[in-house]
Amino acid sequence: QVQLVESGGGLVQPGGSLRLSCAASGFTFSSYSMYWVRQAPGKGLEWISTISSGGSSTYYTDSVKGQFTISRDNAKNTLYLQMNSLKPEDTALYYCTRHQKTTESEGTQVTVSS
Numbered sequence: 001q002v003q004l005v006e007s008g009g010g011l012v013q014p015g016g017s018l019r020l021s022c023a024a025s026g027f028t029f030s031s032y033s034m035y036w037v038r039q040a041p042g043k044g045l046e047w048i049s050t051i052s053s054g055g056s057s058t059y060y061t062d063s064v065k066g067q068f069t070i071s072r073d074n075a076k077n078t079l080y081l082q083m084n085s086l087k088p089e090d091t092a093l094y095y096c097t098r099h100q101k102t103t104e105s106e107g108t109q110v111t112v113s114s
Contacts, residue, residue, distance in 0.1 A: 004105040006106070010111070019080060019082050022081075024078065095107040
């Protein structure tokens with residue numbers, strides 16, 4: 001069965017960095033574009049980034065351009081999100097997913113606070 005397991009979240013001070021990882025199994029990871037989405041407290045699901053199946057194309061929502069970097073290692077079936085210059089408004093539950101508008105996993109919590 002499909003499994004996506006996020007890790008790397010935590011509490012970080014404003015301006016800090018985190019690297020999220022997503023271990024994928026149960027499907028042919030290298031055949032799928034992959035997405036990172038997030039849900040802030042009291043808000044809906046927000047798409048933040050997409051990477052093509054081979055990794056050559058990446059896309060970001062305007063609010064994280066230049067701040068976040070999506071990448072993947074198809075040999076390791078792993079998706080990454082490097083997050084720099086974190087702000088309190090980046091506080092959310094972060095999910096990796098095969099679908100832009102739905103989640104398939106438990107996510108990892110990122111809290112940006114001093």
